[in-house]
Structures are given as C-alpha cells and as structure tokens.
Amino acid sequence: MRGQDNKLQTEVEIYSPKQLSVSALLGTLVAGGNTDTITSNVEAITHLFRNMVDAFEEGIIVIDKWGRPIYVNRSVADNCGFTSPNAMLKVPLTEMLLRFSFKDENLRPISRFKLPETQALRGKLPPATTMLCYDKRLNRSWWATAKAEPILNATGKVDGVITIYRDITAVKEAEMALTRLNTELETRVRERTEELRRANESLETEIREREKIEQALRTSQAQLTDAQKIARIGSWEWDVVTDQIAWSDELYEIYGVKRTDFGATFDELLSYLPPEDRKHMQQTVQQAIDKKEAYTIEHRIIRPDGLTRTILGKGSVSTDSKGTVIRLSGIAQDITDRKELENRKDEFISVASHELKTPLAGLKAFTQILEKEIQMSGNAVAERYIQKMNGQISRLTGLVNELLDISKIESGKLSLSMKYFDLCHLAQETIDDIKHATTTHTITYEGSVTKNVHADPDRIEQVLINFLTNAIKYSPEGSLIEVRCSQNDTHATISVRDHGSGIAPDHQEKIFDRFYRATTDGSGLGLGLSISHAIIEAHSGTIGLKSEAGKGSTFYFSLPHIKDGA
Amino acid sequence: MAEQVIKHIFLAEDDPDIMEVIKIILEMQGHQTTLISRGDEVLPTIKKMKPDLILMDVWMPGMDGREVVKILKQQESTKEIPIIMLSALSELEAIAKEADANDFVHKPFDVDFLVEKVNKYI
Numbered sequence: 001m002r003g004q005d006n007k008l009q010t011e012v013e014i015y016s017p018k019q020l021s022v023s024a025l026l027g028t029l030v031a032g033g034n035t036d037t038i039t040s041n042v043e044a045i046t047h048l049f050r051n052m053v054d055a056f057e058e059g060i061i062v063i064d065k066w067g068r069p070i071y072v073n074r075s076v077a078d079n080c081g082f083t084s085p086n087a088m089l090k091v092p093l094t095e096m097l098l099r100f101s102f103k104d105e106n107l108r109p110i111s112r113f114k115l116p117e118t119q120a121l122r123g124k125l126p127p128a129t130t131m132l133c134y135d136k137r138l139n140r141s142w143w144a145t146a147k148a149e150p151i152l153n154a155t156g157k158v159d160g161v162i163t164i165y166r167d168i169t170a171v172k173e174a175e176m177a178l179t180r181l182n183t184e185l186e187t188r189v190r191e192r193t194e195e196l197r198r199a200n201e202s203l204e205t206e207i208r209e210r211e212k213i214e215q216a217l218r219t220s221q222a223q224l225t226d227a228q229k230i231a232r233i234g235s236w237e238w239d240v241v242t243d244q245i246a247w248s249d250e251l252y253e254i255y256g257v258k259r260t261d262f263g264a265t266f267d268e269l270l271s272y273l274p275p276e277d278r279k280h281m282q283q284t285v286q287q288a289i290d291k292k293e294a295y296t297i298e299h300r301i302i303r304p305d306g307l308t309r310t311i312l313g314k315g316s317v318s319t320d321s322k323g324t325v326i327r328l329s330g331i332a333q334d335i336t337d338r339k340e341l342e343n344r345k346d347e348f349i350s351v352a353s354h355e356l357k358t359p360l361a362g363l364k365a366f367t368q369i370l371e372k373e374i375q376m377s378g379n380a381v382a383e384r385y386i387q388k389m390n391g392q393i394s395r396l397t398g399l400v401n402e403l404l405d406i407s408k409i410e411s412g413k414l415s416l417s418m419k420y421f422d423l424c425h426l427a428q429e430t431i432d433d434i435k436h437a438t439t440t441h442t443i444t445y446e447g448s449v450t451k452n453v454h455a456d457p458d459r460i461e462q463v464l465i466n467f468l469t470n471a472i473k474y475s476p477e478g479s480l481i482e483v484r485c486s487q488n489d490t491h492a493t494i495s496v497r498d499h500g501s502g503i504a505p506d507h508q509e510k511i512f513d514r515f516y517r518a519t520t521d522g523s524g525l526g527l528g529l530s531i532s533h534a535i536i537e538a539h540s541g542t543i544g545l546k547s548e549a550g551k552g553s554t555f556y557f558s559l560p561h562i563k564d565g566a
Numbered sequence: 567m568a569e570q571v572i573k574h575i576f577l578a579e580d581d582p583d584i585m586e587v588i589k590i591i592l593e594m595q596g597h598q599t600t601l602i603s604r605g606d607e608v609l610p611t612i613k614k615m616k617p618d619l620i621l622m623d624v625w626m627p628g629m630d631g632r633e634v635v636k637i638l639k640q641q642e643s644t645k646e647i648p649i650i651m652l653s654a655l656s657e658l659e660a661i662a663k664e665a666d667a668n669d670f671v672h673k674p675f676d677v678d679f680l681v682e683k684v685n686k687y688i
Contacts, residue, residue: 350655354625357654358581361673365587368677369594397674404656417659 059165103132116148120161143172232334254334256303272301289325310339349407356400364393402527409534416456423492424485430464440477447485449492451561463532467496467555475500495556503547573688576617578602580626605629618688624653635665648687
C-alpha cells in the first residue's frame, strides 16, 4: 500500500506547487472560516482545479450562452498550437469558427448547428459524438469524441456548455488500419481466389489439351500399329548396354511370340534364327557396332508354331557423346510372301527361257541340217532362202536372249563367269566373227594392251557385238567403223566409232535407259544398250559415248585391269 | 572323219524333235545312238551297255539331268564316261560345273558347234 500513497503524494506535488494538502483544503472549506480565508482558499482551489484540469489529456472547452469560449484547458491550447489557454481565448470567435471544420465517421461534413456543443446550447443533451476535426491553420486532423453538456443556472436556463474532447486518433487509426488490413486481406483473398480460379481454369484447359494430345498420340500410335500390321513391318530398339530389346506389337506378330514369352535379349533373338543363319546375323550386327554404321540383313526365323518366315532387317547405330555405341534401332519386315513371289518370278523366267529356246533349238538345228542337204543338192534359190531362215532364227534368238537378260538384270540375278583375258584379243576375235556376216561396212581395228582384265568374256563380247551391230545399223552403207583398244594406268578401253548421223545431246543422256530408242526407224527392243550398261556396271567399269550430230558417234567402255598382267 | 570307228552315244532328251535332230546329226557323223527320253531310265540302261559319250539334257521327267550326272560321275563303273550337258537354261555352265560334267552346249546350238564338242570327247 505504500506505493499507492507515494503515487498520490507525487500527483499532489505536481498539481500543487504551493504544497497544499487536499485534506487541508477540504477541511478549510468544510469548516467555513473567515472571508479572507475563504477567498484565498477559493483561489487555491481554483488554482488546484486549473492545474488538475490542465493535467487532463481530454480537452475541455467551456462556452458561454452566446457560444464564446470562456475556458479551454491546456490540452486544447496545446492541441491548437497555442502557448497557453489564455492565448487561445484571446482569438476572436469568428476566426476560430473559420479555422476548424468537422466530419462524421463517414467523413461527411458536420454542420456547425449539428455540433454537440451547439445542440447542448439549445438545452439538449446530445450523445457522445465521434468526429474528425480539421485544423486548417496547422493543416492537421485528429479524431475525437465530443461529449457536450449544458450548464444550467439556478432558473434552469442554459448559461453555457462544457464540452469534453477525447483524442481517439490512435484508436481510430488502429481501427482504420485494421479495416484497411481487413480490406486488404479481403482483396488479397479475392485476388488469390481469382488467381486460383484462373490457375484452375488453365489447369483444366491444359488437361483438356493434354487429353487431346494423348488422344492424338493414341491415334497416331494406332495408325502406326495399323501401318506396321499392313506392311508387316515391326520396329525394335536394342539397348546394347543392358542387352534389352524392345519390340513393337507387330514384331511379336511376325515372330509369333507372346510379349510375356520373349526374354528380350540378343541371344534369345538369335535362338529364333535357324542355326545356319545365326553366325551371319551376329557378324553383321557386330560389324555395325564396330564400324558404327547402318546395316541391312535378310535372314529366316523359325516361329514357335513351326513356320519359317523370311525377314528383311535394317538397323542403325546410336552413340553417346563419347562415341560409344549405346543403342541399335531399326525395323524388321516379313518378306516371306515377296520372297516367294520373287522365287516364282525367277522360276517363271527360267521356265519361259527354257520353253522359248527349246523350239528355237529344234528349228535352228533342223534348218542347219536342211542347209547342208540343200548345199549338196546345189539348189541355189533354196540355199538363199535357207540362209534367210538362219538369219531370222538368229534374230529371234537374240531377242529372246535380250528379254531374258533384262529380266535377270531387273531381279539382280545377272551372273558373271569371271576369267582373266586380254581385252584386245577378245575384240579382234569378235570383229572377225562380225566381219564374216557383214558385207555393208568396213570395220578397222587398232591398238593393244599389256594387262589382262578380270571379266566375263561372253558378256563383254555381248557388249562389243551390241556396239558393232548398232554402228552397222545406224551408219550409212559403205562407211567405216573404227574399233580402238587402249589402256591407261587403271583401265583398258574399247571404243567403236561410226560415221552415222550422230546422236543429239538430249538423246545421249537417255540412250542407256531401258526401252529407250533414239530413232523410230530400225528394229529391236531398245534393250541392247541398257543391257550393255548393266553388264559394264556389274564389272565396275564405265560405259559412255561421244557424239556430235552429223559427225557420227563413238561408244566406249572401260574395264579396270588387274595389277600385274595376271 | 578319216577314222571310221563307230562310237556309241547315249542321248537323254525329253523333247522328241530335239532328240530326232541330234540323232540325225550324230548319225550323219557315223555314230550309233541310244535314245532315252526319261531321266530315270539312264541308269538302268547304262547297266546293260556302256556308251562312249553321254549327251544329257537337264530338265527331264523321272529324274533331273543334274542328279543323273552326279551319280554317274560318282560311280566307279561310270565316272570315266564323258558327259556333255545340253540345256536351254542360261545357268547351264554353272550346272555342268557343279554336277562335274565334262562339257556343256547351250540350246539353241549351231550344228557344227555340237559336232565339234562331240568329237572332242570321242
């Protein structure tokens, strides 16, 4: 309790510079006493009150019945920037009225007649009013609650008004900050909700897009599967590092294996191949890995159901950044049907060739025997006819051979019987044979070589005969045909020059094409030069012509000759 | 043809006209011929008489000419008999080589060329 006493003591000290004790004062008042004493006591009390009222934080204003301030406490004076309450009271009323303005809690202006003190002047007892006060001179606002009460005289008439202002700016600001915070929070919540809504919307859009993409992917996957099914092509990927093979659905179909039954390793794959095909497969794949290059392989498989199928495989190699092979991928196609068809076609060509040539053989042999008979009988007319027959038979044989050759070339079955020989000797022999049958042209020959070629002499002869018969066919009777045989470091070359009409440049490009005929006159199938072209290509040689319209043509071919005249 | 020794030639050929014309050609040369029109008749016939030369077609009923030649060339009793294969097949050279025949003649042939080949072996 001592603390409380001390506090009271302190307050008294502040408010009472004259060191008057309250109890003493009260005691004096109560006791009455003489006028002097009372006067001095009233002064002391007034002084004490002033001090007390001045010490209030609340502002206190007392106005007379005309509205003129007659008392303000220190808080009011301080608030309005005056040095003392008296200084403030000296300011004329009009000036004060102009200086201050008031707004209600909704910041609507409060008219002077509605102010609590004005109402109180009219004898009303207005409720406490919260308002925003604005001091124009100091350009300062503050919130206050004002409570005004009329001061009634003995007759009950209003003599003045006492108004107590409490500065609630801090509370109001806190309230406003809270409201602002609240509003801000609400705004943020609204914004965040909006953001979330938008995010949700875009997520939904994305999901829809994704579904569309997935659908498209499924569709293209289905199309790929269909395409693989139709083409009987499967695709695969082999992870070389982990030795895992991934197959497309169609590949399982081709192999006749269920997904669950395939161990997906290279060794397991090999086990589907017949033993005689395995080594080739291993070597091909190993070489692709070693050389980092693509490969093509044809092999058979024996399916679990016992069917043998022929597969065309193609693979390519993928490497990592260091160049190490990590993956092989490619396709595998079931070409069994195509293969069968090819085989049937080959067989057909073989049979057709046989069946066409057999009657020709009979015809030719009988004609030749007949020729001998007629020669002996000395019938010159019959002999001439029989020679014509021989010529026609040769021509027919040539045509059949051309057709068969082109069939073989088309199916890549042109076989060569390679021998070592002197190309110039072959040319001379061929020319001798042709000379026997040719009376219309003069054929000359020059040149020799020191090195042999490695080639099929029958096929090379065929090319040379083709050149010579063309030269005879397309150059005027009695003109010269010049054959030259030569060599350089790498090749032996034979050229046949005629003195015919020559070949225009636009025909030159196409003259080795199949079925192409530079002129519409003359006979033949237009296959001779394309067969010659294929034959020389099969020997890794070159074939060509030089020609100028009106100056004849020179056809040539070159074959690589072997190193040391073997 | 100064030396007139009669040679005996087997001709295995399924086409009757070709068979006839070759028979004529061989007989014009003074040779004796035995004509066989089926592949599977060659081996039984050869057991009865041994020819100086065999002309053998490739495609024949009963047994393929290739098979016949292979057997003849493997049998001790017949391997010395020269065989010339005849055919219109373009791969005849390879066929003859594989069957170990002595020679081959493509159809259609020149009569003189056939005669030359026959005379080479008898």
